[in-house]
C-alpha cells in the first residue's frame with residue numbers, strides 16, 4: 001500500500017520510508033505527515049514486489065521480525081536509517097550497517113516490565129504445571145482429587161539463576177527477589193554495580209560464577225541477546241551442570257540454546273521442565289519435538305505482546321526514525337553511545 005503524501009508545507013524535505021511490518025494508525029500518521037510512506041510486508045507474497053520496489057528508494061525502514069541482512073541492504077542504496085520495533089537487534093547485519101554509516105535504532109526500556117511479567121508467568125506455569133492441569137479440567141478428566149503424580153514445585157523461596165542481567169533480566173530479578181523471596185544469582189560478562197543501577201536488589205542478587213549458579217539454581221532463566229558470543233551458549237555442558245529437578249526458561253532468543261541438548265536434558269538429564277517463549281526457528285516448525293513435549297510449555301514469542309507495550313514500542317520506533325531522518329540523534333540508537 002503506497003500512502004499518498006498530503007500537500008507539502010515546504011518546511012522539510014520529504015523522504016521515502018518503507019514500513020515493513022504493520023504500524024498502529026496513529027504512528028503511521030506521524031510518518032505520513034512528513035514523509036512519503038510505503039507499507040509492504042515482505043513476508044506476504046502479494047506484497048513482496050512492492051517491498052522490493054520501495055526498498056530501492058528507501059531512506060528509512062521501520063518494522064520487525066524480518067531479517068535485514070547484507071543482501072537486503074545491498075538493494076537499498078539510499079538507506080540512512082533502520083528503526084526496529086524490537087529491542088533485540090539480531091535480525092540486522094550490524095557490520096554492513098556500520099560500514100555504510102546507516103543508523104540502527106531499537107526499543108529498549110519500554111518493554112522491560114511486560115517481558116518480565118511474561119517470563120515470570122512462564123516460570124509459574126511450568127513449576128505449578130498450570131497448562132497441563134487446566135487441560136485436564138477442560139477435557140473432563142478431573143474426576144477425583146489429583147494425586148502426588150500431578151503436584152508441582154514451589155516458586156517462593158527457591159533460587160533463581162539468571163543468564164543475562166540487563167534491563168529485562170533485572171526486571172525478572174525484582175519480581176523474584178522482592179515479590180517471591182527468591183535469592184537471585186546472575187551470570188553476565190561484567191558485574192552490575194547494584195548500588196547505582198539497581199539499589200533495590202542490593203543484598204538480594206549476586207554475580208556468581210556460572211558453575212555455581214547452575215549447581216544451585218532451581219530456576220535457570222535465559223534473558224540473553226543473540227550475538228556471536230551467545231549463539232548456542234546454553235548447550236549440553238550447561239544443562240549437565242544444572243541441579244537435578246531444575247526448570248529452564250528461555251525469554252531471550254531461541255538460538256542461544258542448542259535445542260537438541262535441551263531435549264536431551266529433559267529426557268535424560270536434570271531438567272524437570274522448560275518454558276520457552278522463543279525458538280531457533282520461528283514460527284516453531286510443526287515437526288519440532290519441543291512443540292509437543294509433555295514437560296515443555298511453549299509460547300509463540302509473546303514476551304512484549306500487550307496492547308500497551310506494543311504501542312509504546314511502535315511509538316518509540318517511530319520517534320527514533322523521525323529523529324534520525326531529521327538528522328538528530330535518535331532516542332534509542334544501537335549501539336548506545338556509552339557501549
Ligand SMILES: NC(=O)C1=CN([C@@H]2O[C@H](COP(=O)(O)OP(=O)(O)OC[C@H]3O[C@@H](n4cnc5c(N)ncnc54)[C@H](OP(=O)(O)O)[C@@H]3O)[C@@H](O)[C@H]2O)C=CC1
Pocket residue numbers: 087088089108109111115163164165166167168169187188189190191223224225226227229230251252253277278301302303304
Ligand atoms: N521474548 C521476547 O518477546 C523478548 C525477548 N527479548 C530478548 O531479550 C534480550 C535482552 O534484552 P535486554 O535485557 O533489554 O538487553 P540488555 O542488553 O539490557 O541485557 C543483556 C544482558 O545479557 C548479558 N550478556 C550479553 N552477552 C553475554 C554473554 N556472551 N555472556 C553472558 N552474558 C551476556 C549482558 O551483560 P554483559 O554485556 O555484561 O555480558 C546483559 O546482562 C534482547 O536482546 C532480546 O533478544 C527482548 C524483548 C522481548
Ligand SMILES: O=CC(=O)O
Pocket residue numbers: 085086087088089111303304
Ligand atoms: O523479541 C522481542 C524484542 O523486542 O526483541
